[in-house]
Amino acid sequence: AQSVTQPDIHITVSEGASLELRCNYSYGATPYLFWYVQSPGQGLQLLLKYFSGDTLVQGIKGFEAEFKRSQSSFNLRKPSVHWSDAAEYFCAVGENTGNQFYFGTGTSLTVIP
Amino acid sequence: DGGITQSPKYLFRKEGQNVTLSCEQNLNHDAMYWYRQDPGQGLRLIYYSQIVNDFQKGDIAEGYSVSREKKESFPLTVTSAQKNPTAFYLCASSRAGGSYEQYFGPGTRLTVT
Numbered sequence: 001a002q003s004v005t006q007p008d009i010h011i012t013v014s015e016g017a018s019l020e021l022r023c024n025y026s027y028g029a030t031p032y033l034f035w036y037v038q039s040p041g042q043g044l045q046l047l048l049k050y051f052s053g054d055t056l057v058q059g060i061k062g063f064e065a066e067f068k069r070s071q072s073s074f075n076l077r078k079p080s081v082h083w084s085d086a087a088e089y090f091c092a093v094g095e096n097t098g099n100q101f102y103f104g105t106g107t108s109l110t111v112i113p
Numbered sequence: 114d115g116g117i118t119q120s121p122k123y124l125f126r127k128e129g130q131n132v133t134l135s136c137e138q139n140l141n142h143d144a145m146y147w148y149r150q151d152p153g154q155g156l157r158l159i160y161y162s163q164i165v166n167d168f169q170k171g172d173i174a175e176g177y178s179v180s181r182e183k184k185e186s187f188p189l190t191v192t193s194a195q196k197n198p199t200a201f202y203l204c205a206s207s208r209a210g211g212s213y214e215q216y217f218g219p220g221t222r223l224t225v226t
Contacts, residue, residue, distance in 0.1 A: 009153070032212045043117075043203055043217035044156075051212060090155065096212055100171075101146075105155035 002027045004093050006104035013081050014112050021076040021107050023091030032094035033074040034101075035065055037087045044090060050074060061085070086111045116140065117218035119204050124223045126198075134189045134221045136204035142216070143209040145187035149173060150201040150220075159202075162187055163209055191223065198225045 003026045013019055025031055032051055036044040048059025055067040065076045074091060091104040117138045126132045138145065144163050148156040158171030162181040176195025181187050187206075191198045201222050205215040 034214055036217075041201075041220070041222070043119075043219045044205075044215075045217070046214050049214055094212055094214075096210075100158065100161070101215055103156040105153065 002093055002095065002100075002102045004091050004102050004104040006089075006091055006107050008107045009105070010108045010110070012110040012112060015083050016080050019076075019078045019081045019085070019109070021089050021091075021109070023074045023076065023104060024072050025074065025091075025093045025102075026072065027093055027095075029096055031074075032096060033065075033067060034092040034094065035059065035063070035074075035076050036090045036092065037061075038090065038106075039087050047076070047089075081109075081111055083111045083113065085109060117204060117206055117216055119202075119218035119221050121221060122219065124221055126223070126225050128225055129193045130225075131190055131192050132198075132223065132225075134191070134202055134204075134223070136187045136189065136218060138185055138187075138204075138206040138216075138218075140206055140216060141184070142206035143184070144207045144213075145181065146205040146207075146215060147171075147177070147179065147187070147189045148203045148205065150203055156203065159189065191225075198223060 005024045034049045035047040038044045047063050050067045088106045090106045092101045120135045146161040147159040160179040162168035178190045203220045204218040207213045207215040
């Protein structure tokens with residue numbers, strides 16, 4: 001069965017420091033991969049997505065993610081974190097047949113000044 | 114502006130009452146979804162619909178019901194059979210197929226006492 005694992009429940013970084021959020025997936029075929037961000041009490045906003053091609057994808061707000069098939073990973077990165085990046089981040093995998101998404105349990109990011 | 118609306122933002126009900134959460138989209142998407150979000154558990158799929166007049170159960174459908182009479186609307190009813198209905202409910206829509214990103218509404222926080 002498809003699954004997504006985000007091993008870090010909570011991460012704290014200093015403003016201006018780099019960030020990497022981990023995501024591992026289990027899926028038999030080529031996955032469609034997504035990262036979303038959620039501010040408290042709000043819906044989810046799409047940061048970036050990977051379908052095929054270049055394994056390094058750029059998203060909004062200065063985020064990027066790299067797809068590594070050999071490691072079944074799709075880690076999210078940002079070179080310099082801003083206080084406004086504090087939020088919950090979700091990784092998701094979509095089936096290439098059918099309509100379902102599978103979400104990780106999320107990583108909560110705290111940014112300290 | 115295109116998007117997904119959910120109403121109301123906050124909803125309070127007494128135990129034993131059914132309650133219906135609204136979800137409307139003007140993105141012309143075929144597929145719509147309902148998720149439940151509890152702290153530390155990520156998003157869990159309740160129901161989804163790929164086309165008008167058709168819908169499928171997700172992972173936690175017990176105690177919930179839906180209808181899809183119009184393409185733009187996918188209301189969710191939380192029935193009295195749902196044992197633990199207090200949660201944050203998110204509606205999403207997408208083009209048909211798991212390769213397409215899902216767009217989320219702002220959510221409805223339901224509190225049942």
